[in-house]
Amino acid sequence: MGSSCYSPSPSSSHLLVTDFFSRGFKSSKLPFLQKRRFDRSQRASKICGYYGLRTPPYKLDALEPYMSLKTLEMHWGGHHRNYVEVLNKQLEKNDILYGFTMDELVKVTYNNGNPLPEFNNAAQVWNHDFFWESMQPGGGDMPKLGVLQQIEKDFGSFTNFREKFVEAALTLFGSGWVWLVLKKEERRLAVIKTSNGICPLVWDDIPIISLDMWEHAYYLDYKNDKGKYVNVFMNHLVSWNAAMARMARAEAFVNLGEPKIPIA
Amino acid sequence: MAFRPLLSRTLGLTQTLTHSHTQTQLRGLQTFSLPDLSYDYGALEPAISGEIMQLHHQKHHQAYITNYNKALEQLEDAVAKGDSSSVVKLQSAIKFNGGGHINHSIFWKNLTPVSEGGGEPPHGSLGWAIDTHFGSMEALVQKISAEGAALQGSGWVWLGLDKESKKLVVDTTANQDPLVTKGANLVPLLGIDVWEHAYYLQYKNVRPDYLKNIWKVINWKYASQVYEKECP
Numbered sequence: 001m002g003s004s005c006y007s008p009s010p011s012s013s014h015l016l017v018t019d020f021f022s023r024g025f026k027s028s029k030l031p032f033l034q035k036r037r038f039d040r041s042q043r044a045s046k047i048c049g050y051y052g053l054r055t056p057p058y059k060l061d062a063l064e065p066y067m068s069l070k071t072l073e074m075h076w077g078g079h080h081r082n083y084v085e086v087l088n089k090q091l092e093k094n095d096i097l098y099g100f101t102m103d104e105l106v107k108v109t110y111n112n113g114n115p116l117p118e119f120n121n122a123a124q125v126w127n128h129d130f131f132w133e134s135m136q137p138g139g140g141d142m143p144k145l146g147v148l149q150q151i152e153k154d155f156g157s158f159t160n161f162r163e164k165f166v167e168a169a170l171t172l173f174g175s176g177w178v179w180l181v182l183k184k185e186e187r188r189l190a191v192i193k194t195s196n197g198i199c200p201l202v203w204d205d206i207p208i209i210s211l212d213m214w215e216h217a218y219y220l221d222y223k224n225d226k227g228k229y230v231n232v233f234m235n236h237l238v239s240w241n242a243a244m245a246r247m248a249r250a251e252a253f254v255n256l257g258e259p260k261i262p263i264a
Numbered sequence: 265m266a267f268r269p270l271l272s273r274t275l276g277l278t279q280t281l282t283h284s285h286t287q288t289q290l291r292g293l294q295t296f297s298l299p300d301l302s303y304d305y306g307a308l309e310p311a312i313s314g315e316i317m318q319l320h321h322q323k324h325h326q327a328y329i330t331n332y333n334k335a336l337e338q339l340e341d342a343v344a345k346g347d348s349s350s351v352v353k354l355q356s357a358i359k360f361n362g363g364g365h366i367n368h369s370i371f372w373k374n375l376t377p378v379s380e381g382g383g384e385p386p387h388g389s390l391g392w393a394i395d396t397h398f399g400s401m402e403a404l405v406q407k408i409s410a411e412g413a414a415l416q417g418s419g420w421v422w423l424g425l426d427k428e429s430k431k432l433v434v435d436t437t438a439n440q441d442p443l444v445t446k447g448a449n450l451v452p453l454l455g456i457d458v459w460e461h462a463y464y465l466q467y468k469n470v471r472p473d474y475l476k477n478i479w480k481v482i483n484w485k486y487a488s489q490v491y492e493k494e495c496p
Contacts, residue, residue: 074468074469078468078469079469082469173356173360173439173440174417174418174419174438174439174440175417175418175460176417195417196416196417197416197417214417214460215418215459215460215461215464216460216464219460219461219464219465220464220465223319223323223465224319224323224324224327224461
């Protein structure tokens with residue numbers, strides 16, 4: 001996410017290195033590494049504190065007629081871009097918050113429930129990146145294979161899940177988001193709603209799908225008709241392909257059943 | 265414009281009426297209805313478009329009223345049955361929808377067409393109080409606009425009066441929380457809706473422009489009336 005340039009090293013080797021240093025091992029053979037402040041969150045070989053605006057994985061008019069070009073231009077080009085710019089401006093003045101990936105920045109600025117001023121912008125940048133990727137032209141329909149199985153296991157049926165998701169969207173007070181997440185501890189899928197810019201990452205849950213219920217997301221196309229917007233999203237926009245990819249990745253962190261090679 | 269009463273009393277009879285004469289109850293459940301505007305939807309142009317005014321009044325405010333009435337009915341049921349968990353569960357819906365009704369009812373009175381004095385600064389005691397507390401009208405407008413623009417998500421920005429200390433305050437509330445949730449002694453004089461539905465169709469994401477232009481149709485006469493009632 002963002003433009004912090006690094007190539008993620010597999011977490012296992014990362015743990016080894018930090019263990020290495022936490023044991024106070026000092027070696028003359030590694031003067032280069034000793035000089036660097038090494039904590040788990042700094043993975044970038046080049047310190048990048050600024051983030052870029054990611055484009056959605058489709059042209060801005062590709063979601064017509066369900067989400068208009070005008071909305072995409074306004075929502076992505078106006079709101080999302082604004083969050084990125086304000087975030088970068090805030091980070092300019094901040095010495096401590098650099099070198100993070102977007103995920104990490106969100107968690108760090110959440111500050112365990114006492115969010116720093118950067119949190120709102122960081123979280124909203126992340127949320128919108130995730131949202132664009134949660135949709136696709138020709139989306140909707142039903143998930144297949146692993147995702148469908150897990151949904152049926154955790155909700156009883158896809159219809160039941162859909163009902164819960166729509167209900168959550170329609171009973172959200174104020175601005176916020178609706179999510180399908182994989183809960184790490186409970187090892188099951190759940191539908192949750194969050195206010196303003198809060199993102200389930202801060203609770204260590206793994207988001208699978210999201211829907212923006214801020215008014216700016218649907219007002220130009222649907223005015224106050226939230227119900228229509230949500231149904232259109234479920235029927236024509238939601239990207240179950242993206243959900244499958246995310247589930248597959250999530251299974252590396254959450255053991256959903258018998259250990260097996262995940263087949264998306 | 266014809267004025268419909270804000271409240272209309274409807275009587276609800278319990279179902280037990282038919283079965284047990286000893287349990288006859290006549291409940292007076294107030295239901296709320298949409299207050300009329302004292303101006304046409306298009307009368308606030310170009311500050312606020314007629315399209316927004318119509319949607320805002322007929323759809324959004326009406327929805328809050330409908331859901332508020334529904335929640336109150338459910339609450340009454342739950343109270344009668346002694347169903348405490350339902351009573352508690354309904355609180356958020358009542359706060360949200362009831363707050364929405366309260367806030368919007370004030371909002372319509374806070375606005376008036378230019379031809380009716382919209383935008384004219386307050387004279388009399390309120391004008392004097394503003395100058396005392398904030399230095400000048402411009403400073404107050406600046407402060408309210410800045411706080412309104414900075415509000416994250418949905419909410420309202422208020423000019424209120426603390427009726428105990430007789431001081432003017434500028435404050436914000438989230439979602440549909442009425443001003444009293446910020447202080448039991450606070451009386452709202454002026455509220456500006458900064459939910460996106462209040463300006464999006466016209467100003468898109470440029471909330472500061474909305475806040476700059478709305479001052480042209482603010483009804484200071486109403487605010488003065490409320491102020492003078494509390495501070496005679």
